[in-house]
Amino acid sequence: MGDQKESLRKITTTLALKNEEITNFICCLKQSLENLESNSSRVQEDLEAEFNTLHSVLDELKDSMVTRIKQERASRTYELQNQLSACSKALESSEELLEVANQTLCSTEANDFNQAAKDIKDSVTMAPAFRLSLKAKASDSMSHMMVDFTQEREILKAIKFLPVPATPEILLSECQVCDNTVTVLWALPEPDAKIDHYDLEYRRTNHEGPPRAREDYPWMVVEGIRETEYTLTGLRFETRYMTFRVKACNKAVAGEFSEPVTLETHAFLFKLDAGSAHQNLKVEDLSVEWDSCGGKVVQDIRKDKNRTNQSPMHSPARTAMNSPKRVPSARVGRDRFTAESYTVLGDTFIDAGQQYWEVRFDKESKAFAVGLALRNLGRFDQLGKSNASWCIHLNNWLQQSLTAKHNNKARTLDCQIPDRIGVYCNYEEGVLSFYNARTKTLMHTFRTKFTQPVVPAFSVWNGSFSVQTGLQVPGAVQSGQRKNSGTSSSNASLT
Template sequence: MPEEDNKIDHFVLEYRKTNFDGLPRVKDETCWELIDYIKGTEYTLSGLKFDSKYMNFRVRACNKAVAGEYSDPVTLETKALVFNLDNTSSHLNLKVEDSYVEWDPTGGKGQENKIKGKENKGRSGTPSPKRTSVSSRSPSIRGSRDRFTGESYTVLGDTAIESGQHYWEVRAQKDCKSYSVGVAYKNLGKFDQLGKTNTSWCIHVNNWLQTTFAAKHNNKAKALDMTVPDRIGVYCDFDGGQLSFYNASSKQLLYTFKTKFIQPLLPGFMVWCGGLALSSGLQVPSAVKMLQKSENGLSGSASSLTNVTQ
């Protein structure tokens, strides 16, 4: 505040999302969002969806007559995990678009047949300029790992977890026949299914003929005697060796794996006859944090939730 009128009545906080570390940049910056009349010297900004990597903050003091200069902006990094589905890893029977995956019984064959038809037309006379076209789902443009194949019907996330605590949610289509949600090491084999190896952990829902709900790891299953939620929340504490699944609406704990993660983890998804929608970039909900603290402090009930391999 100016020295001649330094009585402070309240503070003004402004913030904006940015993808740059360090000092704010004029170009490509979003507009400041304002929170006025903050009476204390501390303020908790809640209700944010952390869908950007960094945020700028600045503050100034005010009274009824004048306002002081803004403080130098401070850039803070958001810790939430933001990721999409890795199309280069997906099974050819899955159609992947960023944060959505859907069972595709044609397995890309329709697109391949279109390409072959164009090739045949181009063989008489001048070759068709589209002869070199390939489907965006073609194995020839896959990434550093093989696509999943056989009956795995799996796709992995495109961002590895190497430390920290993270949370994301998954919603299944109502008519989805079978799906799994979990994590896996990068070296999960291309024929492997989530939960059937010692390098993957998941909960599995099967709505084919009769509904089954189970936690799976290392080809062992633990039946879950509860209603399958509309949305499943996944909490991963890499350093603490804990993977928990929640009813994302009620925050009811569904199951917890306790182990020691020795390699980076990738979110993993399996789907058959249906689709899954992913929501990442979320803060760990306060209710989940509280449940984790209480669970870690209890020896009785928590012991029944330990890794199914023990």
């Protein structure tokens, strides 16, 4: 009976997964049909617009050339008409003079003939007919206005749909995830000189493998990439994976998106457990500020009849989705840190891997500490004062000092006090290192063996600090850890 139930459970799980895959594929097909309808309408409208533009260009060119023909005809007509008018007047004058000459030849009186012949000779010398050019000032040929559209006609006949750029392939093995940046590289199946740019899209996701139809995170777009690689910077990896896809574009059309690839962007993400905080610590998200009146306020709340509804267990931060490693807080009410243990813990424990986070603190704080603690750290324990916590401690009371503390032992650190500290934990190797977060200079390293899960721990008195999570281990830190992995610890007395 038990084996049959287990077998049926496996079958049920397999069917559920297959149903989910089919459902996702159906959603993809429906979306593809909608996209096909809208895309086909869009490209048809674009084609009509292009042809309308081409017709407009031809019409404008035709109007311009017709105007030039009309201007040329008008200019030549003016020249020829003026020449025709002048010739007509000269001919009329010459005919009158010819008639007078003929009449003179018929005259019989010698005196009158001599004078008339002289006058006719003078008139002929001054006659317009003898000053005219008998060559037309303008040609009647318009052959220079002829056009030959043979080449253009062939070009128009050659118009066809522009080839769609090939689909790029993301080179997964060459992509890099480091220092809160992601560098994505891709290539085309064949070189294409017509490629103008690439468009990259990415989004966060909560799972490994192919993308799903339904995602909580939208695609983010980076347009106009000229190279075949791109680096995203300034990221905070609030989810474990990121999905990428890229497409090639020429001057007119974009190709299909590449097959999406999913890159692991794991980084340690946690919040501050307000339920563990000392009453004098005011916790807001990832920031903490000393509040000297905090104890009195909490006492007043406890007197209220509705104190249950005011418990940190019912705050919005506590009702958020829990990580598998999210620590269920047992430090509410009487179990929160008290006395002079001005401490607050992170809400996510570390039991494997390499983790990194940073803390920015007020260097004017009277006291500040950052480090790791076991989950069973006592409510009266100050960080570094027992074997359940490791920290570096800033003391600004009387004389400023920076020390590494563990199990009530301290070692003064000879280094400049930064305003931001990076904390690195390698759980398997038992390494806890502190860095100047700006320069990535190592400040101190504890070497121990973690026998239980640990949580980030912080303490402040008369001051404030804020934590930045969702960070990957910086490349400089990883490199430094590899160099120092074979060396002996200089603080063995504290471990």
